[in-house]
Amino acid sequence: MSPTVSASGLSLHYGATRALDEVSLRLSPGVTGLLGPNGAGKTTLLRVLATAVPADRGTFTVLGHDPSTARGRQEVRRRLGYLPQTPGFHPDFTAFEFVDYVAILKELTDRGARHREARRVLDEVGLGEVRGKRIRKLSGGMRQRVALAAALVGDPAFLVLDEPTVGLDPEQRMRFRELIATAGEGRTVLLSTHQTEDVAMLCHRVVVLAGGAVRFDGTPAELTARASGRVWSSEGRDPGALAGWRTGLGTFRNVGDPPPGADLLEPTLEDGYLLTLDGAAAEVTA
Amino acid sequence: MPVTGTRPAGDTPVREARRGVLLQLVRPVARTVPWWAVAAGGGLGLLAAAVPRLSGGEATPWAGVNALRAAALCFALGAAFLLDDPARQTTAAVPVRRALRHALRCALVLPLAAAWWTAAVLLVPQEARPPAGDVTLEAATALALALAGAAFAVRRRGADRPGQAVSASLLVAAVLAPLLSPSDWALFTEPDDPHWAGAHGRWTLLLCGALLAVAVSCVEPVRRFQPVRRSRTRPARAGKGVWGAAPGTGREDAAGAETPRP
Numbered sequence: 001m002s003p004t005v006s007a008s009g010l011s012l013h014y015g016a017t018r019a020l021d022e023v024s025l026r027l028s029p030g031v032t033g034l035l036g037p038n039g040a041g042k043t044t045l046l047r048v049l050a051t052a053v054p055a056d057r058g059t060f061t062v063l064g065h066d067p068s069t070a071r072g073r074q075e076v077r078r079r080l081g082y083l084p085q086t087p088g089f090h091p092d093f094t095a096f097e098f099v100d101y102v103a104i105l106k107e108l109t110d111r112g113a114r115h116r117e118a119r120r121v122l123d124e125v126g127l128g129e130v131r132g133k134r135i136r137k138l139s140g141g142m143r144q145r146v147a148l149a150a151a152l153v154g155d156p157a158f159l160v161l162d163e164p165t166v167g168l169d170p171e172q173r174m175r176f177r178e179l180i181a182t183a184g185e186g187r188t189v190l191l192s193t194h195q196t197e198d199v200a201m202l203c204h205r206v207v208v209l210a211g212g213a214v215r216f217d218g219t220p221a222e223l224t225a226r227a228s229g230r231v232w233s234s235e236g237r238d239p240g241a242l243a244g245w246r247t248g249l250g251t252f253r254n255v256g257d258p259p260p261g262a263d264l265l266e267p268t269l270e271d272g273y274l275l276t277l278d279g280a281a282a283e284v285t286a
Numbered sequence: 287m288p289v290t291g292t293r294p295a296g297d298t299p300v301r302e303a304r305r306g307v308l309l310q311l312v313r314p315v316a317r318t319v320p321w322w323a324v325a326a327g328g329g330l331g332l333l334a335a336a337v338p339r340l341s342g343g344e345a346t347p348w349a350g351v352n353a354l355r356a357a358a359l360c361f362a363l364g365a366a367f368l369l370d371d372p373a374r375q376t377t378a379a380v381p382v383r384r385a386l387r388h389a390l391r392c393a394l395v396l397p398l399a400a401a402w403w404t405a406a407v408l409l410v411p412q413e414a415r416p417p418a419g420d421v422t423l424e425a426a427t428a429l430a431l432a433l434a435g436a437a438f439a440v441r442r443r444g445a446d447r448p449g450q451a452v453s454a455s456l457l458v459a460a461v462l463a464p465l466l467s468p469s470d471w472a473l474f475t476e477p478d479d480p481h482w483a484g485a486h487g488r489w490t491l492l493l494c495g496a497l498l499a500v501a502v503s504c505v506e507p508v509r510r511f512q513p514v515r516r517s518r519t520r521p522a523r524a525g526k527g528v529w530g531a532a533p534g535t536g537r538e539d540a541a542g543a544e545t546p547r548p
Binding site (some may be wrong): 048067074091104150177 | 311314318371373375376377379383387506509521
């Protein structure tokens with residue numbers, strides 16, 4: 001299958017700080033998770049791929065369109081839905097009016113079809129009942145869903161979601177996961193998150209970014225396998241562990257290089273992610 | 287069919303490139319314009335323009351021109367908020383260009399600005415009224431500078447609400463310009479000053495520069511032209527690793543506690 005998004009050598013500097021360092025990616029339909037610590041460059045990468053900010057160097061295409069020209073960028077934007085990290089709204093608009101406004105900005109000019117589309121996406125995110133309510137009166141979770149509805153308008157082939165579950169309570173997060181899973185059916189979704197659970201539950205592929213560079217690109221199972229044989233339990237704190245914490249059972253869960261005969265535990269995606277980041281940190285420090 | 291997503295092509299609204307977009311945008315964009323700021327600037331401006339008439343005594347050309355300059359500044363301070371858009375990030379990647387949206391905002395306000403300025407000029411007693419064309423040039427320049435500042439802040443920093451900072455900068459510039467501008471580049475002359483015509487030649491240059499800055503700043507860049515300097519890669523929790531401190535490894539945190547699960 002040919003990739004929806006193909007990026008090669010994307011670099012971006014803010015002053016002397018390198019925010020992205022030769023990032024190359026190929027994204028295909030399905031949900032791809034983008035994991036990384038704060039300051040890893042996740043939002044920058046998403047903004048570049050969403051054409052909100054141009055890269056210093058490197059190229060990328062979305063469905064064969066090159067956004068390094070004004071015409072190409074417009075073609076990319078016609079196929080793109082973008083949910084920013086901190087979506088803003090016109091608070092006096094109703095949810096419907098705001099989504100309708102975004103639909104006009106996405107060049108849906110037939111009023112009837114546009115209104116149907118706005119209603120469709122609001123229904124899709126579960127806001128059909130409150131579409132006439134002003135955004136200022138909606139809860140944080142509902143506003144986030146309005147932003148997702150705005151991103152979904154026009155049925156984009158490529159959906160860029162920047163930490164959509166931040167600040168949501170567990171129930172809302174679960175609801176959002178359902179929405180993202182649905183959105184990922186048949187389209188390419190790039191999901192930036194701090195939540196390894198989101199990746200484990202939603203993504204067919206995961207990319208780990210640290211220091212502006214890709215540190216891992218593979219399946220969640222492959223990332224989890226990185227911690228295979230490197231997680232163990234002990235009765236007390238293990239001084240040889242890279243990290244260890246007391247679990248609810250009273251034993252310590254340790255990650256790192258286990259001592260001989262250690263009681264190995266089943267690794268999680270989070271263990272693999274943390275070991276990957278630790279390797280990246282060591283690489284940068286060296 | 288340009289739209290390519292999960293739904294069958296026939297079920298997707300057809301996009302008519304550009305045609306109709308502008309007309310459809312008028313109403314929602316008009317609702318997003320910060321009218322309160324425009325109204326506040328306009329109201330204060332009218333008060334400033336009315337000062338020579340309200341002061342009772344005989345109005346002088348000096349009072350007239352400065353009242354109109356104060357009025358123009360007040361309006362420009364309000365207009366600096368014109369490009370404020372709390373939904374800028376949410377609408378950062380839409381095909382309708384930023385330049386079009388900015389132009390529409392300006393187009394919505396310009397007729398009102400023209401009517402307002404006419405009223406402001408008429409408020410100044412005839413005997414104190416400076417040449418209308420010249421003082422209009424000054425007012426247009428102030429407005430263009432405010433818009434240029436706002437558009438530049440949006441382009442450079444992606445600012446959602448540049449109005450406050452631009453407005454403050456414009457006010458400071460308006461106070462400092464008469465004090466700091468060199469004598470051979472005087473801008474704030476009196477109508478009976480022999481340098482009046484020369485000053486307005488400079489106002490014309492300034493207006494052209496400001497309009498050019500607006501035009502350039504409204505266009506979204508497709509490339510960044512930034513010299514690559516000595517690079518510093520953001521460390522991925524360098525030094526402590528991603529874990530924070532690990533017990534017994536010389537990397538304990540200050541409290542000496544075990545590292546919590548991230």
